[in-house]
Amino acid sequence: LMDPTVDFAQQVRQRFPKAFIVGRIFSFPQPLDNPAQRGSDFADLVAATAVPLKGSVDAWTSYNEVVSSQDIQGMINYNTFQVAFANRLQGNYGIDAVAANDGPRALPPDDYVRYYGEAIKASRYFGLHIYPNADIKSLRDPTATDQVFYYRQIHAALEAAGISAGPFIVTELGLYNGWRGVESDTDMGNDFTWTADQMNADPYVLGATVFGTFGTTNQWAKFEVNGSSIISILGDYNTVH
Numbered sequence: 001l002m003d004p005t006v007d008f009a010q011q012v013r014q015r016f017p018k019a020f021i022v023g024r025i026f027s028f029p030q031p032l033d034n035p036a037q038r039g040s041d042f043a044d045l046v047a048a049t050a051v052p053l054k055g056s057v058d059a060w061t062s063y064n065e066v067v068s069s070q071d072i073q074g075m076i077n078y079n080t081f082q083v084a085f086a087n088r089l090q091g092n093y094g095i096d097a098v099a100a101n102d103g104p105r106a107l108p109p110d111d112y113v114r115y116y117g118e119a120i121k122a123s124r125y126f127g128l129h130i131y132p133n134a135d136i137k138s139l140r141d142p143t144a145t146d147q148v149f150y151y152r153q154i155h156a157a158l159e160a161a162g163i164s165a166g167p168f169i170v171t172e173l174g175l176y177n178g179w180r181g182v183e184s185d186t187d188m189g190n191d192f193t194w195t196a197d198q199m200n201a202d203p204y205v206l207g208a209t210v211f212g213t214f215g216t217t218n219q220w221a222k223f224e225v226n227g228s229s230i231i232s233i234l235g236d237y238n239t240v241h
Contacts, residue, residue, distance in 0.1 A: 013056040023057040032077040039084030059096035065103040075115040082119035099123035104131040109157035129172040139191040170208035178222025189233030
């Protein structure tokens, strides 16, 4: 849930009592100068919404898709930012933090070891985004296996380095440019449930959030699942699982 009101988040919790709900406060720009202070300040900003939603929202992210492997200083600063964010959010407010939340394959697996180890250990959860390359038309495409399940390489690198990471959460999942005009809603719904079945074999993965539902905005119209059978397909799947 991005920028949820208290009433809305509580309604979501009431309707989905077993769901694991992640919150995010939108921020743009996402500055990384003076990263320790920025991280602590951003935790205070998140806490203003998160504290009233204890019991409704389970964990909160910080920044979103902020750096890539081309930006070494950015990764160093983001690690410092995340450590400060997690320490303050979890230590001062008792609210769990979700580390990383980088863009799809933005960092090689070894960079999570090299640059993000402290942040991953400090945070209760580890988040990432899954979108295969733009030419891939289905999450079930065998040529996209290493893209859709890239998190397995990250987990293996962390394990090999002795870095203990909290449960993985796929904080965004979808096709690179959206599913509308690419797949039918039935096929996209089956893509999502098939992917969930594969993730269920990885005990360190808590789950995935589909991107998404957007209210009145048209910016992400090709990703919109409202008004499609995807809602029913996912609802039926979750009822069983």
